[in-house]
């Protein structure tokens with residue numbers, strides 16, 4: 033593997049423990065101002081030091097994230113449809129490699145819609161993106177998108193993940209499901225699990241724990257962090273599972289303790305001040 037590619041990947045998946053905590057804030061690219069993500073800058077600032085990487089669109093990166101950050105950026109480069117449009121699976125690549133380089137992207141993320149009307153278009157786009165990004169040593173994260181008409185069981189997700197890996201994706205993002213081991217074992221590249229719709233905090237911690245136990249390197253979590261009553265407490269609890277080997281009970285106790293120390297403000301944001309200093313949590317030796 034080229035040094036640059038390896039180095040970028042090491043910023044996303046910690047090579048010392050093979051674990052990853054990605055914070056997803058890219059939802060606006062097809063959902064618009066998603067609930068509790070209306071002001072991305074405000075959401076991102078206090079959470080940035082606790083994630084290994086941040087997944088977002090170029091617009092939000094430029095407008096809402098300080099260029100002084102040392103957190104790796106996973107840049108969403110696909111889009112073209114909206115939640116009120118005709119078909120969510122009709123996506124294309126919307127960002128050039130040149131712009132991704134200007135943004136110092138550590139990885140490029142795009143969705144593949146296996147089994148949808150636009151399956152062919154999105155899978156071919158993935159192959160092309162890998163070919164283009166590989167020239168510059170930039171890894172590609174393939175997002176196996178699911179929809180109403182697409183399955184979310186181990187059979188479907190194994191198929192989608194394997195196809196994405198066969199096209200050359202360096203990391204695959206998918207969903208947790210029953211028999212998740214089957215999905216992880218048949219995918220030759222690292223898998224990270226999306227959080228999905230907001231569920232109670234303890235359940236989201238259980239999802240994190242189960243995903244890692246089932247073979248994922250970590251999670252790419254959005255709504256279950258920033259739609260939580262206490263986003264900072266929640267990301268720290270998730271981090272304690274991903275990087276601190278906490279079990280669910282310990283992580284949930286941590287969530288409750290931190291929540292009581294930093295009660296939420298009326299606007300739903302945690303009162304803990306954003307700290308823009310280099311994050312000690314980025315080293316595996318530190319407690320989450």
Ligand code: R5P
Nearest residue numbers: 056226227228252253254255
């Ligand atoms: C979906 O494709 C979005 O790109 C999100 O990044 C992804 O679903 C993870 O966010 P959440 O944990 O909210 O599902």
